[in-house]
Amino acid sequence: MSGQQAAPRPRPPGTVKVGTIAGSDVLVTSSWFVVAVLIAVVIAPRAEAVHPGLGPWKYVAGLAFAILLYLSVLLHEASHALMARHFGFPVSHITLHFLGGLTSIEAEVKKPRQEFWIAVVGPLTSVAVGLVSLGLCFVVPDGLLLMAAQGLAVTNLLVGAINLFPGLPLDGGLVLKSAIWKLTGNQYRGTLVAAWGGRFCAFLVLFWPFLQQALFGVQPDVFDFLFAFVVGFFLWNGATAGLQAARIRSRLPSLVARDLARRTLAVPEDLPLAEAVRRAREAQAGAIVTVTGSGRPVGVVNEAALMATPEERRPWLATSTVARGVDSGLSLPVGIAGEDLVRAITRAPATEYLLVEDDGTVYGVLTTADVDRAFRSVPQ
Incomplete structure (x- = not known):
């Protein structure tokens, strides 16, 4: 076989x-x-x-x-x-x-x-x-x-x-980053220093044809200038990408799933959608989770699907019809934060995620819209 x-x-x-x-x-x-x-x-x-x-x-x-x-x-x-x-x-x-x-x-x-x-x-x-x-x-x-x-x-x-050479994206830039990280305990500070080092290296490369003439008396040709431009451009772009990545990652620790969770209402799967919405408004809940008769969560109501459903049809539809099933990728620990949170939602793209406590109980619902809004609101 x-x-x-x-x-x-x-x-x-x-x-x-x-x-x-x-x-x-x-x-x-x-x-x-x-x-x-x-x-x-x-x-x-x-x-x-x-x-x-x-x-x-x-x-x-x-x-x-x-x-x-x-x-x-x-x-x-x-x-x-x-x-x-x-x-x-x-x-x-x-x-x-x-x-x-x-x-x-x-x-x-x-x-x-x-x-x-x-x-x-x-x-x-x-x-x-x-x-x-x-x-x-x-x-x-x-x-x-x-x-x-x-x-x-x-x-x-x-x-x-x-x-x-001590500048990103060269290996020496990563060595410099690791040294600054070790000395300060701050990985992102190390990236910033190494990225600026990369920009300085790019500047030196661009001016190398002039330096070789001044230092060694070698007359640069067109190839020397072209090669310096290509390498300098590569180094500058790599260093700039490092700067952008450092700025983004410095904002990630502020993303804590527990703090971004929406208050959640649990309803039976077969409950009419109109009644689920009425109960959610009454409880001032920002999300709805469908559960089995034993209380096990099985789905998260998709906000876009809910809004696309006409109100006159909602009394005749079960809430489960606009809910997305909760599999392993859409159920996250409530304590997840920072880069771990971003990696988790990248691995399983969705608009809503179920947040659960260590004992399996539902804490709330996390939406990617709330994560994006929180990320944009963090000062750079």
Whole structure:
């Protein structure tokens, strides 16, 4: 008897799955193929110089180097994924794109120590690959192998060093965030500092072509300015996203389900809807829950469905006809708050949720409209 196959994981648009590492899908974006070809074209003349007579094969050598380069990027990202799994966090996929890679960790870290090690292991891996490649430069023969070893040494040492810059979205930004979090006990303050550090790094990158001319006497060309703009734009956007996320999360602790609960009236499932509404108004209840004869809650009246039901029909309809069944995702503990609350309503989208005490008794009903209103009312 064959078991059911697990449903394939949804992939971000514009990506291709090329394998798995430690249970995480490895995805490649379409932009990667463009950059790989560009790297092959740029490297081809160098390959021809170190190994004359290659002819068209010089582009194959350039493409092979591009693949080796991104394999080292994959090692960088895989180290993030393995460290995250070490701490018990699920990792959905690793994505290789034109500027490097991204490891998608599907959980928020709870301790600065976890943030530090998940972040720092990536640059350390790149530095280690760079040092190994540097060592190979002394043992491999001249030619394409030496060119590849030298290229991997330079790029990985550079990637490791740049990623330790103290600004989001770089790994060094997460290291800085973890340090501020540890010192102050405030995760969001750490994010703010690291995000502003990322904006400062973006500013430096944008002005790097001018700095290299002033410091090293190297005349920048169009490629230098274009590359600085692309990287600076990437860093600025990543830092800005970090700032926005920090501001949002700083407001989440004010969202407490118990404080937002509506007074609730419990009625039998088969009670006429008009009578349920009359009782709710009389009791000044903001929500209606349907219960069985034994008092077990089975549904929450949907406010939109209720308002869409004409008043002349309500005496002839059972209240259960406009109630949404209460399953595990729509029944929440009354003490839930902050990020846990947001994650819970994101996992099971609905307009109303039943709030229950630890002993299973109904406390009230929470609506997403009330959550949204409370979130917007918190000062930034």
